Amino acid sequence: MKDLAQQLEHSPLRSAERRNNPYRDDKVIDACSIFGMMDQNRRLFTGNDIIEASANMNERVNGLGSGYAIYGLYPKNRKNYALHIMYDDKEALKWGSKYIGSNFEVIYDEEIPMDNLDKSKQLPIMWRYFTNIDVDHLNRMEKEDYMVKKCLEINTSGRGAYVFSSGKNMGVFKGVGWPREIAKIFRLEDYKGYLWLSHSRFPTNSPAWWGGAHPFAYLDSTVVHNGEISSYGANRRFLEMLGYRCTFQTDTEIFALALDYLLRKQHMPIEIVAKIFAPQRWNDIEKMPTNEKNLLRRLRITYGNLLMNGPFSIIFANHGLMVGLADRIKLRPLTAARKKDLFFLSSEEAAIRKICPEIDEVTHPQGGRPVVARCNEGIAS
Amino acid sequence: MLKSHRLPEFNVYIDTDTCTVCKACVIQCTFDVFSYEKVGNMIEIEESKCVDCHRCMIFCPEKSISIIPNPVQYRANASWNKEIIHNIMKQAESGGILLTAMGCDKPNFNYFDKLLLNASQVTNPSIDPIREPMELRTYLGSKSDMFTIAENDKDPIIETSESPHLLLETPIMFSAMSLGSVNINVQESLAIAAVSNGIYQNIGEGGLHPKLKQYANHIIVQVASGRYGVHKEYLDAGAAVEIKIGQGAKPGIGGHLPGEKITEEISETRRIPAGTDAISPAPQHDIYSIEDLSQLVHAIKETTEYSKPVIVKIAAVHNSAAIASGIVRSGADIIAIDGMRGSTGAAPLVMRDNVGIPIEMAIASVDTRLNKEGVRNKISIIAGGGIRSSSDVFKIIALGADACYISTAALIAMGCTVCQKCHTGKCPWGLTTMNPAISIRINPKMASKRVSNLIRGWTLEIKDMLGGMGINSIESLRGNRHQLRGIGLSDHEMEILGVRPAGS
Numbered sequence: 001m002k003d004l005a006q007q008l009e010h011s012p013l014r015s016a017e018r019r020n021n022p023y024r025d026d027k028v029i030d031a032c033s034i035f036g037m038m039d040q041n042r043r044l045f046t047g048n049d050i051i052e053a054s055a056n057m058n059e060r061v062n063g064l065g066s067g068y069a070i071y072g073l074y075p076k077n078r079k080n081y082a083l084h085i086m087y088d089d090k091e092a093l094k095w096g097s098k099y100i101g102s103n104f105e106v107i108y109d110e111e112i113p114m115d116n117l118d119k120s121k122q123l124p125i126m127w128r129y130f131t132n133i134d135v136d137h138l139n140r141m142e143k144e145d146y147m148v149k150k151c152l153e154i155n156t157s158g159r160g161a162y163v164f165s166s167g168k169n170m171g172v173f174k175g176v177g178w179p180r181e182i183a184k185i186f187r188l189e190d191y192k193g194y195l196w197l198s199h200s201r202f203p204t205n206s207p208a209w210w211g212g213a214h215p216f217a218y219l220d221s222t223v224v225h226n227g228e229i230s231s232y233g234a235n236r237r238f239l240e241m242l243g244y245r246c247t248f249q250t251d252t253e254i255f256a257l258a259l260d261y262l263l264r265k266q267h268m269p270i271e272i273v274a275k276i277f278a279p280q281r282w283n284d285i286e287k288m289p290t291n292e293k294n295l296l297r298r299l300r301i302t303y304g305n306l307l308m309n310g311p312f313s314i315i316f317a318n319h320g321l322m323v324g325l326a327d328r329i330k331l332r333p334l335t336a337a338r339k340k341d342l343f344f345l346s347s348e349e350a351a352i353r354k355i356c357p358e359i360d361e362v363t364h365p366q367g368g369r370p371v372v373a374r375c376n377e378g379i380a381s
Numbered sequence: 382m383l384k385s386h387r388l389p390e391f392n393v394y395i396d397t398d399t400c401t402v403c404k405a406c407v408i409q410c411t412f413d414v415f416s417y418e419k420v421g422n423m424i425e426i427e428e429s430k431c432v433d434c435h436r437c438m439i440f441c442p443e444k445s446i447s448i449i450p451n452p453v454q455y456r457a458n459a460s461w462n463k464e465i466i467h468n469i470m471k472q473a474e475s476g477g478i479l480l481t482a483m484g485c486d487k488p489n490f491n492y493f494d495k496l497l498l499n500a501s502q503v504t505n506p507s508i509d510p511i512r513e514p515m516e517l518r519t520y521l522g523s524k525s526d527m528f529t530i531a532e533n534d535k536d537p538i539i540e541t542s543e544s545p546h547l548l549l550e551t552p553i554m555f556s557a558m559s560l561g562s563v564n565i566n567v568q569e570s571l572a573i574a575a576v577s578n579g580i581y582q583n584i585g586e587g588g589l590h591p592k593l594k595q596y597a598n599h600i601i602v603q604v605a606s607g608r609y610g611v612h613k614e615y616l617d618a619g620a621a622v623e624i625k626i627g628q629g630a631k632p633g634i635g636g637h638l639p640g641e642k643i644t645e646e647i648s649e650t651r652r653i654p655a656g657t658d659a660i661s662p663a664p665q666h667d668i669y670s671i672e673d674l675s676q677l678v679h680a681i682k683e684t685t686e687y688s689k690p691v692i693v694k695i696a697a698v699h700n701s702a703a704i705a706s707g708i709v710r711s712g713a714d715i716i717a718i719d720g721m722r723g724s725t726g727a728a729p730l731v732m733r734d735n736v737g738i739p740i741e742m743a744i745a746s747v748d749t750r751l752n753k754e755g756v757r758n759k760i761s762i763i764a765g766g767g768i769r770s771s772s773d774v775f776k777i778i779a780l781g782a783d784a785c786y787i788s789t790a791a792l793i794a795m796g797c798t799v800c801q802k803c804h805t806g807k808c809p810w811g812l813t814t815m816n817p818a819i820s821i822r823i824n825p826k827m828a829s830k831r832v833s834n835l836i837r838g839w840t841l842e843i844k845d846m847l848g849g850m851g852i853n854s855i856e857s858l859r860g861n862r863h864q865l866r867g868i869g870l871s872d873h874e875m876e877i878l879g880v881r882p883a884g885s
Contacts, residue, residue: 230501230505230850232863233863233864234858237860241751241753282518292536304857305859305860309853311506331506
């Protein structure tokens with residue numbers, strides 16, 4: 001592993017895809033724990049509970065990657081795109097800052113404060129930029145397209161710069177370590193949000209590097225994922241046909257990009273997207289009332305290549321929205337729970353009970369049935 | 382006639398110790414290899430006529446007949462081998478084009494056998510098809526780019542209009558075999574098998590026989606360069622219409638059904654006089670360019686009132702990718718690509734064995750090109766020509782096809798032994814002959830059972846392979862080249878196929 005790391009340091013190809021998948025395997029494979037917590041009244045809370053819950057699932061992971069996404073993070077700059085970018089070194093930082101400066105209007109930028117817990121190791125440089133897109137005549141959709149395009153460009157630039165998140169009033173913090181370690185390194189006790197996602201991983205074929213940890217985010221959308229998608233090749237090809245580039249070569253990124261396409265570009269409701277990712281069986285579709293049958297049939301015909309086949313459970317978040325979904329035959333665990341205004345999604349029920357022993361309602365959703373929670377709304381499944 | 386300089390290709394022996402002189406061989410052989418000699422009560426053998434079809438051996442009650450390739454060889458010469466020498470001799474005797482049938486029989490155009498499949502281990506579970514549902518249902522047709530979904534009384538409704546599709550319960554269909562290339566019993570057998578398996582039969586360019594009308598929901602009708610039997614009712618009858626531009630066995634040339642095969646029955650469906658040669662032109666004479674194709678596609682759609690998908694079939698040739706891209710823009714719903722190992726009822730040998738490219742290469746390059754141009758999802762792709770097994774079906778879908786066409790395999794299921802003599806009209810198994818005395822050897826009830834069994838067997842095998850990969854729906858295999866690895870292929874070949882070497 002050390003040799004490989006050294007080799008990478010001297011490699012001119014420091015783009016995310018080379019970095020995340022140095023053995024050039026088909027894709028990166030890992031097992032994981034996932035956790036999500038949302039206050040449906042948008043009250044801000046610290047990460048103490050979610051860190052505790054994630055640490056309770058250490059059995060599922062091996063300390064080679066953890067991460068958090070926080071919504072409601074930057075209320076003062078809520079109108080700016082907050083870019084969280086990791087840099088390999090100062091040279092990369094110089095390049096990245098110049099690139100950001102020439103493509104965006106930068107309102108404010110700073111180094112993300114970090115504590116180095118192990119002085120024998122060097123931490124990567126983390127920087128955040130609050131930006132506007134000051135390109136004339138772009139409507140909202142075009143501005144968002146512009147942002148996605150720029151993120152993909154940075155990740156594939158080979159300059160050693162990697163965008164972790166690019167949404168408004170939200171941010172992703174992730175790196176190599178156990179859930180508690182990463183929380184400490186990023187001083188997460190200083191942050192508050194109304195929606196938190198966490199993820200810890202057990203990678204099998206990816207070196208421990210900071211960019212490989214979850215969550216994966218584009219604009220305001222964030223995904224954490226547990227599982228392996230056997231249809232990866234088919235899904236990836238379809239997304240590439242649409243002009244996307246899979247810069248990290250992981251299943252999770254496939255979810256992030258597919259969600260970007262279906263939710264943001266095609267304006268589909270999340271319930272419909274769930275039916276594309278994990279559709280009902282043809283036999284079941286045939287038995288449905290005409291309208292529903294036609295809808296599901298056509299979704300499968302048109303978006304068959306976005307069916308996510310293989311074991312997965314995901315938590316997807318956007319402002320005011322948290323969704324859990326497991327594959328059609330539920331080969332990965334997913335639990336949903338509610339305590340008053342707090343809504344939880346987790347790989348394990350034990351993790352929820354660890355921080356909230358008395359829950360009002362708990363469900364283990366069937367494969368392919370999304371659990372959707374919106375702010376100021378109850379659990380709808 | 383000039384004396385032939387060729388020795389017989391096969392030696393035919395009858396074991397006189399066991400032969401009862403029942404004359405079954407005399408009746409069964411349509412090439413007149415056997416005749417009964419009253420004097421001496423024995424069977425005479427004229428082995429130069431033997432085509433090695435095995436009909437006599439199978440039907441000899443005493444199993445007294447054996448056929449072996451003639452062991453006599455010419456002096457060893459890698460360049461001037463037996464086949465080359467014999468072809469020259471045949472042409473020196475006849476002065477004509479060498480005719481043959483079935484698909485290219487040369488060994489060096491096969492990539493299926495050099496592709497290996499993946500399976501799940503540890504990090505994702507394989508799925509057991511005996512215990513879990515496996516979905517092979519496939520829809521063929523064009524798909525919309527954008528979807529507008531409206532909420533209507535809480536029920537989401539798709540506002541985007543829908544184009545017609547073919548529904549296949551397993552991604553296999555019967556490739557075009559016209560009435561004339563095969564007889565009505567074969568067509569009916571395939572139709573019955575298509576209906577019972579929820580798939581489709583393409584009836585080629587010979588028109589629609591009245592007997593087939595009851596199966597029309599599972600029939601694809603063809604519009605080829607000869608336009609035999611094409612009229613509004615014909616176009617309306619089928620589930621889809623296929624415009625045939627070319628055929629893998631003979632790209633660039635038309636069809637030729639010899640007058641000997643134009644019986645009264647064929648004459649009626651083709652709408653041509655009995656006994657005349659049916660010669661389909663090389664090109665469609667109203668299609669000299671892509672915009673002409675577009676006009677024909679739309680003419681057919683207008684005629685059938687946009688009720689069924691239009692397929693455009695081309696032979697796999699060097700610039701298939703560019704042509705396919707044009708076909709997408711012509712308004713067609715489905716592209717069928719026929720590889721160079723595809724079969725034919727009759728073709729010049731020189732065309733069959735030298736023109737075109739293998740289907741694996743064609744599908745890989747077409748799928749890649751359409752993907753790059755962002756139009757792959759607008760159209761469905763059918764691959765044909767050289768698909769021999771469930772694993773070939775599986776691999777071609779992983780390379781990018783939606784479904785495949787088979788014909789040789791279906792004929793073999795009914796008795797064909799690939800003796801490559803379809804063009805003679807003498808098929809001893811009763812498949813490609815129009816002689817009613819021989820074609821009764823195919824009983825549609827029995828023959829369709831064999832074909833159905835084959836489709837069922839392949840379907841089960843496809844489910845096994847899918848489950849092994851941890852996939853439970855065929856659409857997750859389509860274009861999923863990550864599940865393939867190449868072995869014994871050059872870097873360039875793997876680049877075109879879009880696969881990586883085994884072990885990487």
